[in-house]
Amino acid sequence: MSNFEICHLIFFLECGFCNLTFMNLLVIAASGIGCTIMFTPTLRALRKKFPDAKITFLGISKGFVIPVEGSNLVDEVLVFDFKKDSLFNFKKIWGRLKFIQNLRKRKFDVSITAFPSNKWFFNFYAWMVGAKKRVTHFYKTSSLKNLSFLQNTKVKTDKNLHDVDQNLNLLKAFGKVPEVDKSLYFHISKENEEFAKNFLQERNLLSKKLIGMHLGSSKDYSFDVKRWPEENFAKLIGRIEREMKAKVLIFSEPNERKEIEELAKKFAVSPVIVCEDLKNAAAIIKRCNTMVSNDSGLMHIAVAMKTPVVAIFGPSHITRTRPYTDKAKVVVNEECNSCMKYPFASTSIRIVCDKERICLEGITVNEVYDELAHFGAFKKIDRITH
Incomplete structure (x- = not known):
C-alpha cells in the first residue's frame, strides 16, 4: 500500500465514516461560470459515490453558483462575494470573518476546491473553513507563494487534460473514480423554458433557423483579449443573414446593448439582442441551432444545453x-501559442499578450463561416418549436 493510500485510510478511520455512506462536504468554486459548469461531472460523480452526503456549493461570486442553483447536484448554495479590490476594506472584514466562522461551525468533513486553484486565496480560505480533509490540486509553483501547504490532500495536475477530467481526478483522493456521465450540466427550470418559448414566439422566431452568438468574454484579468474583433462578428452576421437565411441572436450584458446596436447599424445587420439573466439566456440558447462564441461561460452553457458550438479561440x-x-x-x-500561463506556470490569472492579439486578428470571417457551414449550421434537428 502506498503512502498516499495509507494517509487516506488513516483519515477515514479517524473521521469515523469508513463505510463512506455520509459526509458533510463543501465544494469551493472560485474561478468562473464556465469553470463551475466544467465541474458539474465531478458533482455528479460525488453524488454517485456518496449518495447520502450533504453537498454545499460555495462560490466567491453570485454568478459562479448559478449553473447548479436549483439542481439536485447540490443541497445548498452559498455565496462569499469576494472582490480583490476590497480585500483590505476593514468595513467588510468583520462580515467576512463572521461568514467564515459560521462555515467553521458546520464542521465540514471534506472541502474540495475546483480546478483551477493555483492562488493563495483559495488555499487560505479552504484552511480557514477548517474541513478535516482539504482536497485541491498540486501545482509545481512554490507552495509558499500559493499557500498550498494549508491544504492536506493534493492531486497532481496534468497539463494535457481538459478541465473536466482535471476535476474528476480530484476524486482519486477518495479511492477509485466512479464511472459517470461526463456531459456538462447547467440547471434551468420549466419557467425558464417557458420564458424562452414566449421570447421567441413574440418575435415570430419559433420556426426560424437560429444562430446564437456571444461576442464577449469576462473583462476581469484582461480576459477581453479573448474576444474576436466585433467588426468580424458583424461581417459574419451579414453573411449568415444573406446566405443562410437564418436569424442571429446576440447574447449580451445589458451594459453592452447600446454598443452592439451601434455596431449592427454600422454594418447594416439586424440581429436580435438578448439581454436576459443567465438561466433565461441558457433556455434560449437551448433552442438555437448552433452557437458561435469566443471562449466564455456562454460557450460552456451552449455545450450543457446540447447546442452545437463553433468556438473561436485566441490566447486560451x-x-x-x-x-x-x-x-x-x-x-x-x-x-x-497560448499566452495564458495560469495555472500551471503562474499564480496570476491575468493574460498578458505581447503579440497584439495576432491569434485572434489572424482568424478570418471566411474561416469561421466555413466551419459553421461545413459543420452544419442547422445540425440541431431536435430544437423545440412548440
Whole structure:
C-alpha cells in the first residue's frame, strides 16, 4: 500500500465514516461560470459515490453558483462575494470573518476546491473553513507563494487534460473514480423554458433557423483579449443573414446593448439582442441551432444545453477549456501559442499578450463561416418549436 493510500485510510478511520455512506462536504468554486459548469461531472460523480452526503456549493461570486442553483447536484448554495479590490476594506472584514466562522461551525468533513486553484486565496480560505480533509490540486509553483501547504490532500495536475477530467481526478483522493456521465450540466427550470418559448414566439422566431452568438468574454484579468474583433462578428452576421437565411441572436450584458446596436447599424445587420439573466439566456440558447462564441461561460452553457458550438479561440488553453463535446468545431490560429500561463506556470490569472492579439486578428470571417457551414449550421434537428 502506498503512502498516499495509507494517509487516506488513516483519515477515514479517524473521521469515523469508513463505510463512506455520509459526509458533510463543501465544494469551493472560485474561478468562473464556465469553470463551475466544467465541474458539474465531478458533482455528479460525488453524488454517485456518496449518495447520502450533504453537498454545499460555495462560490466567491453570485454568478459562479448559478449553473447548479436549483439542481439536485447540490443541497445548498452559498455565496462569499469576494472582490480583490476590497480585500483590505476593514468595513467588510468583520462580515467576512463572521461568514467564515459560521462555515467553521458546520464542521465540514471534506472541502474540495475546483480546478483551477493555483492562488493563495483559495488555499487560505479552504484552511480557514477548517474541513478535516482539504482536497485541491498540486501545482509545481512554490507552495509558499500559493499557500498550498494549508491544504492536506493534493492531486497532481496534468497539463494535457481538459478541465473536466482535471476535476474528476480530484476524486482519486477518495479511492477509485466512479464511472459517470461526463456531459456538462447547467440547471434551468420549466419557467425558464417557458420564458424562452414566449421570447421567441413574440418575435415570430419559433420556426426560424437560429444562430446564437456571444461576442464577449469576462473583462476581469484582461480576459477581453479573448474576444474576436466585433467588426468580424458583424461581417459574419451579414453573411449568415444573406446566405443562410437564418436569424442571429446576440447574447449580451445589458451594459453592452447600446454598443452592439451601434455596431449592427454600422454594418447594416439586424440581429436580435438578448439581454436576459443567465438561466433565461441558457433556455434560449437551448433552442438555437448552433452557437458561435469566443471562449466564455456562454460557450460552456451552449455545450450543457446540447447546442452545437463553433468556438473561436485566441490566447486560451485549447486543451483545457475547449467545448467538451463532439458537437463542436474550434477555430484557432495555429501560428500563435497560448499566452495564458495560469495555472500551471503562474499564480496570476491575468493574460498578458505581447503579440497584439495576432491569434485572434489572424482568424478570418471566411474561416469561421466555413466551419459553421461545413459543420452544419442547422445540425440541431431536435430544437423545440412548440
